[in-house]
Amino acid sequence: MAATVNRQWRLNGFTGFDSLVLKENRIPEIGDSDVLVRWKYASLNYRDLVVSKGTYPLGALDGIVVGSDAAGEVVKIGSQVRLFEPGDRVTGIHLQTWQEGTLKAEDIGNATGGKLDGVLQEYGVVPESGLVKIPDTLDLQQGSTLTIAAITAWDSLVGLPSKRLEAGQWVLTQGSGGVSVFAIQFAKAMGAHVIATSSSQAKMDRLMELGADYVINYKEVPEWGAEAKRIANGAGVDHVIEVGGPGTLRQSLNAIKIQGVISLVGFMAVSENSNEPKLLEVLYYGCIARGVLVSSKQEFQKMNAFIDANNIKPVIDEKVFDFADVPAAYQYMWDQKHFGKLTIKIASK
Numbered sequence: 028m029a030a031t032v033n034r035q036w037r038l039n040g041f042t043g044f045d046s047l048v049l050k051e052n053r054i055p056e057i058g059d060s061d062v063l064v065r066w067k068y069a070s071l072n073y074r075d076l077v078v079s080k081g082t083y084p085l086g087a088l089d090g091i092v093v094g095s096d097a098a099g100e101v102v103k104i105g106s107q108v109r110l111f112e113p114g115d116r117v118t119g120i121h122l123q124t125w126q127e128g129t130l131k132a133e134d135i136g137n138a139t140g141g142k143l144d145g146v147l148q149e150y151g152v153v154p155e156s157g158l159v160k161i162p163d164t165l166d167l168q169q170g171s172t173l174t175i176a177a178i179t180a181w182d183s184l185v186g187l188p189s190k191r192l193e194a195g196q197w198v199l200t201q202g203s204g205g206v207s208v209f210a211i212q213f214a215k216a217m218g219a220h221v222i223a224t225s226s227s228q229a230k231m232d233r234l235m236e237l238g239a240d241y242v243i244n245y246k247e248v249p250e251w252g253a254e255a256k257r258i259a260n261g262a263g264v265d266h267v268i269e270v271g272g273p274g275t276l277r278q279s280l281n282a283i284k285i286q287g288v289i290s291l292v293g294f295m296a297v298s299e300n301s302n303e304p305k306l307l308e309v310l311y312y313g314c315i316a317r318g319v320l321v322s323s324k325q326e327f328q329k330m331n332a333f334i335d336a337n338n339i340k341p342v343i344d345e346k347v348f349d350f351a352d353v354p355a356a357y358q359y360m361w362d363q364k365h366f367g368k369l370t371i372k373i374a375s376k
């Protein structure tokens with residue numbers, strides 16, 4: 028390995044995308060249980076944008092390397108590493124210590140691109156426990172999209188054992204961003220019916236091409252929750268992947284079936300009136316509301332096997348940003364110009 032310099036995008040304050048600064052540091056030494064990864068592609072998540080603005084609810088540390096999703100190749104392994112060897116194609120898990128089972132309080136603080144250094148850098152040192160191999164059927168660009176959006180969609184649909192999505196059930200997704208598009212792909216592969224929403228005809232057409240059975244324009248149909256319930260045989264949908272939060276939850280409640288599950292995932296939509304739902308309303312609707320925070324490494328590996336078995340290809344926006352243009356990529360995503368996942372090419376070879 029000839030290179031010794033590691034270019035990294037780090038946070039310098041929380042003033043938005045101008046707080047992203049490109050720094051050069053030495054490639055760090057690895058410990059006995061560490062893996063040195065050369066990151067090749069990264070993808071952005073909404074959380075990255077709000078981390079830079081200082082409004083991410085779970086907090087982030089100033090000065091960290093930003094970003095959470097990337098895929099690359101193992102360059103070097105520590106003496107105790109057993110799971111990987113040079114040349115393996117890998118990605119990181121977001122909550123580095125959540126290996127399996129139930130989430131623990133301390134796992135929440137161990138988030139890459141939050142309180143731990145992230146992946147928008149040419150080389151990263153990661154404990155072997157914090158990596159998984161990407162699915163065999165995906166290339167590195169596709170493999171860079173899984174760490175947050177895909178696993179969150181997966182856990183929303185299958186993470187609650189008594190309410191795992193079943194064939195023939197109904198799923199409601201919101202918009203055409205990373206989490207929602209993966210949720211559509213997984214739900215269709217599991218044999219469910221999907222009702223999606225979006226704000227433009229062009230994106231609605233693409234969601235139909237991806238397999239959504241119905242798409243509602245949430246700008247033209249403000250009562251899209253009732254419309255989704257009507258479509259789902261009048262009984263309502265079994266699962267809602269709630270990425271909007273305060274501004275969309277009222278509609279999700281209007282759409283949900285009794286004993287259906289609303290997976291509370293995101294907070295993109297501000298509430299424009301005083302009709303914002305209160306938690307107790309879950310009682311009145313007889314539904315289950317469940318907070319989702321990505322998932323464990325064990326679930327990540329199950330999801331990857333599902334991706335391989337079902338030949339699922341992550342949907343990636345045709346615009347790919349260069350590593351030098353990371354702030355422009357953040358802006359493009361903030362403007363919601365993307366469809367599915369937005370990727371950044373870190374290394375050309």
Ligand SMILES: NC(=O)c1ccc[n+]([C@@H]2O[C@H](COP(=O)([O-])OP(=O)(O)OC[C@H]3O[C@@H](n4cnc5c(N)ncnc54)[C@H](OP(=O)(O)O)[C@@H]3O)[C@@H](O)[C@H]2O)c1
Nearest residue numbers: 073179202203204205206225226293294296319320321363
């Ligand atoms: N809890 C977790 O573990 C977890 C994991 C991943 C993401 N999240 C959260 O989930 C949310 C989505 O993340 P993402 O990375 O998928 O975002 P994203 O790719 O940036 O999603 C953008 C899309 O969301 C749609 N959207 C925006 N406002 C909407 C509204 N009011 N109603 C319906 N759709 C709306 C738009 O779709 P159209 O352009 O089609 O209208 C927009 O293009 C974020 O809040 C993120 O922080 C949480």
